[in-house]
Amino acid sequence: MSAIVEINALRKSYADGFEALKGVTLSILDGEILALLGPNGAGKTTLISTICGIAQPTSGTVRVAGHDIIDDFRAARSLIGLVPQEVALEPFEKVINTVRFSRGLFGKPRNDAYIEEILKKLSLWDKRNNQINALSGGMKRRVLIAKALAHEPRVLFLDEPTAGVDVELRRDMWNIVDELKASGVTIILTTHYIEEAEAIADRVGVIAKGELLLVEDKATLMRQMGKKQILVHLAETLTDIPAALDRDRVELAEGGTALLYTYDTRADRTGITQLLNDVAASGLTLRDVETRQSSLEEIFVDLVKDAQEDAA
Amino acid sequence: MNPTAILAIYKFEMARFFRTLTQSFLSPVLSTSLYFVVFGAAIGSRIDQVDGVSYGAFIVPGLVMLSVMTQAISNASFGIYFPKFIGTIYELLSAPVNFLEIVCGYVGAAATKALFIGVVILVTSYFFVDLQIQHPLAMVAFLLLTCLSFALLGFIIGIWAGSFEQLQLVPLMVITPLVFLGGSFYSISMLPPVWQTISYFNPVVYLISGFRWSFYGLADVPIGLSLLAIGGFTLACMTVIWWIFKTGWRIRS
Ligand SMILES: Nc1ncnc2c1ncn2[C@@H]1O[C@H](COP(=O)(O)OP(=O)(O)OP(=O)(O)O)[C@@H](O)[C@H]1O
Ligand SMILES: [Mg+2]
Numbered sequence: 001m002s003a004i005v006e007i008n009a010l011r012k013s014y015a016d017g018f019e020a021l022k023g024v025t026l027s028i029l030d031g032e033i034l035a036l037l038g039p040n041g042a043g044k045t046t047l048i049s050t051i052c053g054i055a056q057p058t059s060g061t062v063r064v065a066g067h068d069i070i071d072d073f074r075a076a077r078s079l080i081g082l083v084p085q086e087v088a089l090e091p092f093e094k095v096i097n098t099v100r101f102s103r104g105l106f107g108k109p110r111n112d113a114y115i116e117e118i119l120k121k122l123s124l125w126d127k128r129n130n131q132i133n134a135l136s137g138g139m140k141r142r143v144l145i146a147k148a149l150a151h152e153p154r155v156l157f158l159d160e161p162t163a164g165v166d167v168e169l170r171r172d173m174w175n176i177v178d179e180l181k182a183s184g185v186t187i188i189l190t191t192h193y194i195e196e197a198e199a200i201a202d203r204v205g206v207i208a209k210g211e212l213l214l215v216e217d218k219a220t221l222m223r224q225m226g227k228k229q230i231l232v233h234l235a236e237t238l239t240d241i242p243a244a245l246d247r248d249r250v251e252l253a254e255g256g257t258a259l260l261y262t263y264d265t266r267a268d269r270t271g272i273t274q275l276l277n278d279v280a281a282s283g284l285t286l287r288d289v290e291t292r293q294s295s296l297e298e299i300f301v302d303l304v305k306d307a308q309e310d311a312a
Numbered sequence: 313m314n315p316t317a318i319l320a321i322y323k324f325e326m327a328r329f330f331r332t333l334t335q336s337f338l339s340p341v342l343s344t345s346l347y348f349v350v351f352g353a354a355i356g357s358r359i360d361q362v363d364g365v366s367y368g369a370f371i372v373p374g375l376v377m378l379s380v381m382t383q384a385i386s387n388a389s390f391g392i393y394f395p396k397f398i399g400t401i402y403e404l405l406s407a408p409v410n411f412l413e414i415v416c417g418y419v420g421a422a423a424t425k426a427l428f429i430g431v432v433i434l435v436t437s438y439f440f441v442d443l444q445i446q447h448p449l450a451m452v453a454f455l456l457l458t459c460l461s462f463a464l465l466g467f468i469i470g471i472w473a474g475s476f477e478q479l480q481l482v483p484l485m486v487i488t489p490l491v492f493l494g495g496s497f498y499s500i501s502m503l504p505p506v507w508q509t510i511s512y513f514n515p516v517v518y519l520i521s522g523f524r525w526s527f528y529g530l531a532d533v534p535i536g537l538s539l540l541a542i543g544g545f546t547l548a549c550m551t552v553i554w555w556i557f558k559t560g561w562r563i564r565s
Contacts, residue, residue, distance in 0.1 A: 014565060052406040055565045074314075074408040082406050088399030090324075092331060097324070104320025105407045147403065 003027035004155055004186050005051065010060035012043075012050050012210075020046040022210040023060065028155070028188060033181055034215075035201035036190045037300055043210040044190040045085055048157045052082045064155060078106055081153030085160045085190075087140045089132045095119070096128040099146045106151035118149050122176065138169045145176065156180060158189040162196060174200050194300055206300060208307045221299065229292040230272060232259045235285035242282045245275070317409045321417025322424075325391055329425050340379055340429045341436050347375055348440040351497060362499050365528050368441040373524040374496025375437070380430040380455065381462045381491055381516070385483050388422030388466030393473050396563070405564060411557030419467050423459035430455055444527065450535075451526035457542045458519055464549035471562050490516045495524075500532040515541055 005028035012021040020043045028034055036044050049055040051062050053073060061068060067075040090098055099115055119125045122142040127135060132143065141161065148156060158177070162170045177187055177200055191197055197204050198218065205215040214221075231253060238256045245259065253260040259279070263270045279286060329336060351371055359367040395401040404414060437443060445451050473479040494516030500508055511517050512533070522538025525531035531538070556563070 049565075052402075053564075054402055054405045056560055074410075077406060077408040080406065082402065084399070084402050086399055088402060090395075090400055091398070093324075093327065097327065101320050101324045102403065104323075105317050105403065105409065107314045107316045107408060109316065 001029040001031060004030040004065055005188075006061075006063045007047075007051070008061045008063075010047070010050060010062060011058045012046055012055060013058045019058075020210050021050065024207075024210075024212045026205065026212055026215060028186060029203075031181065031184055031186055032202045033177065033187045033189070033200055034203050034205060035197035035218075036188065036205045036207055037192075037194065037197055038190070038207035039304055042207040044207055045159055046210075047207070048082070048159050048188070048190070052080055052157060053077055078151065079154045081148035081151065081156045083141075083144045083148045083156070083158045083161055085163070087137065087144060089140055089143060091133040092131055094129055094131060095124060095135070095143055095146075098132065098143065099150050102147040103150035108151045114152070115150065118146050121179070122146050123172070138165050141165060141169075149180075153185065155186045155188070158187065160190050160192070162191065162193065170196070206303050208304045211307070213303055213307055222293065227262055228265050228270075230261045230263065230275075231290045231292065232261065232276070232279060232286060233288040233290075234258060234279075235287050242284070244278050244282045247271075250275070314409055314413050317407065318413050318416045318420070321404075321414065322421050325418060325421030326424065328391075329387075329421070329428075336425070336429070337432060340383075340432050343379070344375060344433045344436045345440070347371070348437070362502075363528075363530050365530065366441065369443060370499075370524075370528075371497050372434070372437045372441060372443060373527050374494075374520050376430050376433050376455070377458060377494075377516075377520050377523055378491050378496050379433055380426045380458050381519075382483060382487065383429045384422055384426035384459050384462035385466035385469065385487060387425045388419055388463040389470035389473065389479055389483070390466075391418050391422055392467055392470035393476075393479050396470075397476075401563065411554065414557075415464070415467065415553055419460065419463040422463040422466060423456075426459040426463060427455065430459065446529050447526040451523070454519070454523045454526055454538075454542070457546060458523070461542060461546040461549055464546065464553060468549060468552050468556070471556055474562075490514055495520050495532060499530070515545060518542065 005026075007024055007026045007028075010021055010024045011019065013019045024043075024047060036047070038044050046055060050057050051064075051069060053069065057070075062076075063069070064076040064079050067073075067079075069076045093101075096115065096119065099119065100110065103111070103115065116125065119128055122145060124139065124142055124146060127139060132140065135143065145158075145161070148158075161177075162173050165173070174196075177189070180187060189196075189201075201218050203215060204218050204221055206213045233254070234257055236257075238252060238259075241250060241252060241259070249262040251260050252258070259275075261272070261275055263272065276286075276289075348368060351367075353368075355367070361367065362370045395404060434443075469482050470479065473482075493511065494514050495511070500511050500517060500521075503511065518533055518538045518541035521532040522535055522542070525535050525538070555561070
């Protein structure tokens with residue numbers, strides 16, 4: 001896949017001198033769903049705002065389908081749709097009018113059939129003549145999405161689309177994202193919900209303190225970065241770990257009826273064979289063996305912790 | 313240029329106006345009528361005539377200007393401040409439009425509203441006094457340029473303002489005094505010499521004088537100077553706005 005958004009050494013310092021992006025380089029692939037994870041204040045919104053033209057980059061370049069976001073802003077921006085983190089809508093306007101406005105603002109001729117299609121897809125068609133301030137919070141979020149889609153963008157930025165929405169709407173949102181992907185739209189979303197990234201993203205990027213710590217294929221990330229655990233259930237109940245089995249990363253679990261061994265799938269030797277041999281040599285009886293893989297969340301927490309320790 | 317975008321902004325802004333059309337229409341009608349009752353009938357009965365024009369008729373151009381200026385400023389400043397305040401400005405900043413298109417949309421809409429109110433006042437005056445317009449073309453030109461230039465000024469104020477108080481402050485502290493002291497209700501020649509001299513530093517004097525000239529052929533300052541003043545003022549506002557968008561001042565972080 002080719003890159004549709006190319007971010008190169010992007011830095012952003014705010015007026016107060018705070019450097020929110022410290023040289024981000026990232027290629028976003030055409031047609032993918034990229035999830036950006038990162039703690040509060042990591043710089044996710046700043047990254048999106050800079051790409052979309054809301055904040056001015058301090059240095060570095062961004063190209064969208066080959067168009068520089070500064071020199072060729074018209075071409076670049078007309079390809080981009082943005083759903084901001086905060087709900088911001090003209091309160092007294094009708095739903096359909098704000099969506100039509102967005103399309104016009106991006107220079108596209110009026111197309112009522114298309115507007116109808118997106119409003120229906122977002123379950124807003126029945127509410128099209130309602131005033132915005134008569135909508136629920138979840139519906140307002142959908143209006144924001146409708147506005148972002150009104151000009152048929154090729155790249156869609158969703159800044160925490162599911163923050164504070166109920167489970168049902170989150171599912172809806174995921175379905176919408178899936179459909180958009182199927183229609184060829186590239187989607188970049190930020191989220192604090194790891195399960196969200198796990199559920200819908202193709203790739204995952206992790207940002208902390210203005211730096212992109214990694215971007216990785218979701219499956220690879222989970223495989224490579226994932227710590228696995230093996231839980232060895234025993235017929236006996238132990239009070240201490242037998243000396244032969246005492247080693248790093250072995251602990252008693254399940255009230256002494258099991259041994260929990262944590263290993264790194266990336267290591268040359270996982271140490272599993274040795275452990276199991278030692279269990280047998282110690283005269284213990286295996287009842288069952290199960291493995292557990294750490295979730296993206298644990299990976300993420302570890303990464304951010306490492307980065308913070310490095311910075312300290 | 314992106315005419316579709318300009319039109320979209322313009323229509324969206326005008327929609328706000330149409331939502332409150334009754335109010336937009338009634339308040340100038342009411343205030344103009346009150347002016348005529350207070351200034352025209354009560355005071356005017358003692359002043360009688362200014363340079364051969366009845367006092368009631370004499371104040372009409374000033375009244376129109378007064379409303380047009382304040383309306384253009386308040387509409388334009390509110391029009392751009394509101395999106396900043398509620399956060400919808402993100403969309404404008406992320407759209408493929410340049411500053412000229414944004415200005416055309418917002419300022420165009422604000423100027424249209426001011427023009428509408430100016431016309432309403434003119435028509436209302438018609439029922440109270442005997443109006444004559446000697447130079448209709450100049451009248452229209454002055455009216456349009458005033459709507460435009462003060463809408464530009466309002467746009468700048470709206471971008472500069474960091475709060476609703478500031479939004480009200482400039483019109484209240486600067487514009488209203490300038491307009492009231494700009495000869496809306498009197499001829500500069502009626503003032504003592506010192507105040508006459510001071511008045512010539514008030515830019516609004518030139519606008520009201522030029523506008524009144526287009527009605528009655530009466531002017532406090534030469535008409536050419538009036539045109540120059542309004543033209544220069546429009547240009548100055550345009551330059552400031554161009555600079556604002558070039559630097560992102562108060563809009564792009
Ligand atoms: N306009 C601004 N002026 C100064 N600093 C800012 C501005 N906007 C953001 N920041 C700072 O930049 C950093 C990154 O903020 P940003 O909003 O990009 O974080 P984020 O990753 O989106 O966080 P969250 O998950 O809370 O939305 C923060 O430390 C924030 O305080
Ligand atoms: Mg954010």
